[in-house]
Amino acid sequence: MKNKTETQRWKRDAEDYLKEAERAFSGNSYRSATQNSQLCIETSCKAVISYFAEPEWTHSPGGQILKIIHERKESLGKELPRELIEDLHTLSEDADFAGPWHGLSTYGETREGIHYAAVDICTEEVARDLLMRARKAYKTLEIFCKHINIDNN
Numbered sequence: 001m002k003n004k005t006e007t008q009r010w011k012r013d014a015e016d017y018l019k020e021a022e023r024a025f026s027g028n029s030y031r032s033a034t035q036n037s038q039l040c041i042e043t044s045c046k047a048v049i050s051y052f053a054e055p056e057w058t059h060s061p062g063g064q065i066l067k068i069i070h071e072r073k074e075s076l077g078k079e080l081p082r083e084l085i086e087d088l089h090t091l092s093e094d095a096d097f098a099g100p101w102h103g104l105s106t107y108g109e110t111r112e113g114i115h116y117a118a119v120d121i122c123t124e125e126v127a128r129d130l131l132m133r134a135r136k137a138y139k140t141l142e143i144f145c146k147h148i149n150i151d152n153n
Contacts (some may be wrong), residue, residue, distance in 0.1 A: 003051055004150050010047030010055075011141055011150070014040050018138045021131050030127035031119045035105035037130035038098040044137035045095040048088065048144050060099025062092035080147055087140040094133040101130060 021036035038059070045065055046055040052068045055061060069076060069088055076085060101122075108118040145151075 002148075004148065006050035007047050007145065007148070008150055010043050010050050011145060014043040014047055014138055014141060017043060018134055021134055025127055025131050028124075030124050031105055031122040033127040034101055034122040034130050037127065037134035038101040038105060040134035041091075041094050041098040041130070041137040042102070044134075044141040045091050047141050048091070051144075051148060058099070059102040060096045062094075062096035062099075065092045065095070080144075084140070084143055084147060087136075087143065091137050091140050094137055098130055098133060101126075 017036045017040035021033050021040055024030075024032035024036060042059055042061060045061045049055045049061060049065050049068060052072070053064070056064050058064075065088060069085065069092075080088075105118050105122050108116050109121060110116070
């Protein structure tokens, strides 16, 4: 497929989600930082996927990117550095880890019959972890774009 236009579109959103996550975290708005970090990770993953295929309708697209990596193992090995392919595996893991936080940061959760608000479960620790993963996800996307000759605009 090799669709640079779609990759660029997804990348623009990923960048904006990362900026919003950074802003929210620095303002101690951990629910918003969690939510935007999750979205950055998801859209970074979908940006890579969209170069090769239509992204699936899911908040946890890690499996789809792994499938692409495995199906194109030989050609990707020639086109991309080994370190970047390893980073794409990490992006897959982070996307699947972060996916459930889409709903959790929106609706909260129920544990043992007690409903907890999203603002209560999106702690500073959760937000910090997801923000670190979002930074890494976006950096991986930037490196991927560089290797497929997409500028950073």
